[in-house]
Amino acid sequence: xxxxxxxxPGAGKTSNELWDFLHNKDYANRPKFCTPIKGFNxxxxxxxxxxxxKEWRDLPDGAVVICDEVQRFCxxxxxxxxxxxxxxxxxxxxxxxxxIFITQSPMFIHPFARKLANxxxxxxxxxxxxxxxxxxxxxQNDPTSKTxxxxxxxxxxxxxxxxxxxxxxxxxxxxxxxxxVKMLVILAAAILVAIVGFVMAxxxxxxxxxxxxxxxxxxxxxxxxxxxxxxxxxxxxxxxxEAKPIWTEETLKPRxxxxxxxxxxxxxxxxxxxxxxxxxxxxxxxxxxxxxYTQQGTPIEVPMSACLVFVKNGAFDxxxxxxxxxxxxxxxxxxxxxxxxxxxxxxxxxxxxxQFTVVADTSRTERKTGIVK
Numbered sequence: 364x365x366x367x368x369x370x371x372p373g374a375g376k377t378s379n380e381l382w383d384f385l386h387n388k389d390y391a392n393r394p395k396f397c398t399p400i401k402g403f404n405x406x407x408x409x410x411x412x413x414x415x416x417k418e419w420r421d422l423p424d425g426a427v428v429i430c431d432e433v434q435r436f437c438x439x440x441x442x443x444x445x446x447x448x449x450x451x452x453x454x455x456x457x458x459x460x461x462x463i464f465i466t467q468s469p470m471f472i473h474p475f476a477r478k479l480a481n482x483x484x485x486x487x488x489x490x491x492x493x494x495x496x497x498x499x500x501x502x503q504n505d506p507t508s509k510t511x512x513x514x515x516x517x518x519x520x521x522x523x524x525x526x527x528x529x530x531x532x533x534x535x536x537x538x539x540x541x542x543x544v545k546m547l548v549i550l551a552a553a554i555l556v557a558i559v560g561f562v563m564a565x566x567x568x569x570x571x572x573x574x575x576x577x578x579x580x581x582x583x584x585x586x587x588x589x590x591x592x593x594x595x596x597x598x599x600x601x602x603x604x605e606a607k608p609i610w611t612e613e614t615l616k617p618r619x620x621x622x623x624x625x626x627x628x629x630x631x632x633x634x635x636x637x638x639x640x641x642x643x644x645x646x647x648x649x650x651x652x653x654x655x656y657t658q659q660g661t662p663i664e665v666p667m668s669a670c671l672v673f674v675k676n677g678a679f680d681x682x683x684x685x686x687x688x689x690x691x692x693x694x695x696x697x698x699x700x701x702x703x704x705x706x707x708x709x710x711x712x713x714x715x716x717x718q719f720t721v722v723a724d725t726s727r728t729e730r731k732t733g734i735v736k
């Protein structure tokens with residue numbers, strides 16, 4: 364293995380690779396060698412220091428060699444034709460030796476050695492924050508390019524602080540974390556949007572699950588119903604037991620001008636039997652939209668954040684059991700116990716026969732209605 368490690372100063376290439384060199388299980392029980400590293404006492408860690416990497420051919424089989432600032436030993440200044448000790452890197456696997464070459468850029472080492480490197484590891488610390496390690500099987504001439512990053516395997520790196528007690532990295536650390544203002548603004552905006560969306564979704568779901576407020580009775584409607592219950596005449600002499608509305612100009616006037624059925628006289632016939640609720644929601648990433656619909660398929664206005672919550676997680680229906688119980692009770696109620704008009708409505712139209720009204724020749728005869736069986 365001829366491992367090429369690159370990275371700008373302060374990116375963490377030497378600290379991480381030296382720690383790995385000393386603690387990697389793959390290197391255990393193997394002779395270890397290194398070129399001079401500032402402040403590193405090789406003998407204390409069972410490592411033998413060599414003056415120049417060109418001595419590698421004299422090292423025992425299976426040796427592991429780490430060379431920091433390799434451009435000082437195997438740089439481009441060696442000339443177009445590589446020396447014999449560089450050319451012999453092509454057969455270094457025959458003796459089971461592994462090399463770890465550390466430098467700032469892959470273009471700093473001799474082309475012959477560069478073409479033999481595998482893997483290539485590049486350390487990067489964007490805005491002097493957390494380090495990232497990119498790994499490729501072959502050498503990338505520009506490891507910081509977007510194309511190279513997309514091809515490589517990335518991994519966050521946390522440097523063990525103990526390694527800085529083993530060697531001298533720098534006499535003064537001037538690299539301070541300085542994230543760009545644009546990045547901080549985007550992060551703050553994302554957090555704010557997430558909080559607002561969560562609050563709106565929570566309020567909307569709480570509103571759906573809370574008991575609906577009982578609407579106050581309209582004074583005109585109450586007055587009309589009470590008056591109808593007291594003074595409504597019988598329907599052609601036949602007692603139905605139901606209150607009849609009073610036909611006055613006030614009760615015939617619609618509350619909403621364009622909706623005639625909103626007149627108080629029709630209140631007994633227009634009592635609602637259901638209410639709009641969210642039954643389904645659909646979102647589209649391409650259109651950037653999210654729409655919700657009622658149980659009748661009509662659109663219903665829902666905040667975008669709440670709509671996305673419904674699409675992803677669904678919503679609890681607190682009225683589901685009650686509706687099922689009402690439907691079950693309606694099925695089990697005998698037809699004879701229902702109101703006359705409800706029982707008649709349940710009769711099969713094909714079995715009702717013809718409906719008719721009998722009118723007497725004189726006003727003294729009572730009018731009757733019936734159904735032919």
